[in-house]
Amino acid sequence: MALSDLVSVERNEEGIAAVLGILKLQLDERFQTGQAIREQHAHTTTYIPTQAPDGVAFCETTEEVQAVVRACAAHHVPVIAFGVGTSLEGHVNAPGGGISVDLSRMNRILAVNAEDLDCRIEPGVTREQLNQYLRDTGLFFPIDPGANATLGGMAATRASGTNAVRYGTMRENVLSLTAVMADGEAVTTGKRARKSSAGYDLTRLLVGSEGTLGIITELTLKLQGIPQAISGGVCPFPTLEAASRAVIQTIQMGIPVARIELVNALQMRAMKAYSKLDYPESPCLFLEFHGSDAGVAEQAETFGMIAEENGGGPFLWTTVAEERTKLWKARHDAYWASLTLRPGAKGLSTDVCVPISRLAECVAATEADIAEMGLIAPIVGHAGDGNFHVLALMNPNDAGEVALVERFVARLNVRAIAMEGTCTGEHGIGQGKAGFLRAEHGRGVDVMRQIKHALDPLNIMNPGKILPASANPPH
Structure with missing residues (x-):
């Protein structure tokens, strides 16, 4: 299925105009509407076209995020969380316009509890910033997706990376979080205890929700001792x-x-x-x-x-x-190294994950597809957990090439799902993989739709992401 078939979100011009006026008064110079900065906040490192928001709010506190979300809710305007924009599946695009909430200035490390091996941070703290801060404590945060992403963004996309085979993903390393929900209210999902049987696991619900259920404004993370x-x-x-x-x-x-x-x-x-x-x-x-x-x-x-x-x-x-x-x-520069194989081309980076016993079979079949289709598409993988990536190089202005690469990705996704795997081990669904969600989850997509509608009845939280367009209820 082509990307153009996946996402359609109607613009609310009157509501957007109202919210632009409100936020300009509330945030003054920390609310920007210039074209360059708006396009930057829809930037994607893959071929998915840029869909810019109408304004960018640089928030510095949970209360400011609440104020932005309340204004957007009152006028039925989309709101999209933004960290540093390293995601690969169009997560930060604004297909219906709206407001990008830039969390990069919420970058304080609030507490480090060395005895308990945990810390409390704001979402704009980056992975490298946290580990630099922790260096003298003998502790480190192990999740390493390669890019120096914000930890709020890593939680929102359920990131993992090279260390996941030993230390797990963000799912296993977030103890609790605070999120601003679609009505503007802030919810804290847990305490610092390492386990709990108290109620629904709201932490795991929000980790990996890609900003479609709430905006993360604080996290409590597990830490590890630096190895001898x-x-x-x-x-x-x-x-x-x-x-x-x-x-x-x-x-x-x-x-x-x-x-x-x-x-x-x-x-x-x-x-x-x-x-x-x-x-x-x-x-x-x-x-x-x-x-x-x-x-x-x-x-x-x-x-x-x-x-x-x-x-x-x-x-x-x-x-x-x-x-x-x-x-x-x-290894972390593999993406940039790959681009040198075809100067001037752009890469479509995709990933799948299969049971470890099927890894060799899936990789071999993928290499056969690459050869059959005549693609330049190097492969790297976090092989210890059955996850691998392919970067297909193409000319994004050549419709034939784009269609060929999309067919390759579709074949790869279908193969991984047929092997009892997933169409994405760590990139997330966003816009680019929404068309494969039902093939993987079946009726589970309808349950996701019900959760989305219950928590975000106006469909303002990052609309057009994860769920196929038809699964987003009208407002």
Whole structure:
């Protein structure tokens, strides 16, 4: 299904005009309507067209977010939360116009409870900012999607990343949150206790809701102790299937790997050129182990034996921090490296996740599709949890190319769902994947529609996202 078939939100011109006047009086210079800044707040790093809001409100407190939402509710105007705009599926677009609530100035670290391994922060705090602040405490926040995203945005999209195989996703690492709901009231979903059986799990409902149910204005997060020792390295394989089998065996043996990243030969070629790496131009696994000095050495040696059994190796690993930093910087720069494979092209970044036992099969079938369709589309993956990404390069002004890439993505999504997986392991649904939600959840989409309608009856909270357009009730 083409993107143009997915999203249609009617503009409320009279209401928008009223809200623009109200917010200009309330926020003065912190409310902006210039074209450049509006387009920036609909920016997407994929091919989805920009749909700009009508104004941008730079809020600094929960109370200011409440005031914006109340004004929008009173006039039936859409309101879209914005962190730093690193999402990939059109989450921050404004298909019906409205107000973008920029939370980047709500960036205070409110409390760190080192004894309890948790902290309380505002949503505009970024992942790197938090870890820099925590450095002297011996603690760190482990979720690492690559981009220096805001933690509010990471919670809203249920982000994960390279460390998810060991530390989980945002779902497992948010203890509680405060959110401004569609009526402008603020709700806090829990306490600092590590578990609770009290009532509905509102935290998990809002984590991953992509701003369609409420705007997150505060979070309480789990923290981890910085490991005594860390080892990491790169291991080449003759084929992507062999590398995938090594991943499966590593997980099944219970090796507590912290990161195990899959890179195909084309991606490795791009990374070698872009990041000046000296590794074979073949499918590779990037790995990292956390623990004691003896533990990380034992884990690395055990993996080396698994790799050898699958025709891979040698596994070149190190405990030197500078060498590991260079390695993971190259992995995080994979997106930009990929763009050099076709200068001037734009990338459609997509991801799926399948049960770990189906990973090799799904990756092999995906590579066959890429070859059949004649695409340039490197593959990387958080392989330890069955999640992998494909960046299909194309000319967004060529309708034929766009249609071809959309067919490729559709085939990939359908395959992952058929393998009892998901059409998105971490990018989220947004606009780009709304057409596949019913194939994955069936009648569950109708339950989602009921929840959305109950909590947001006017459909003002980031409308046109997650649910197919027909699932958004009229107001």
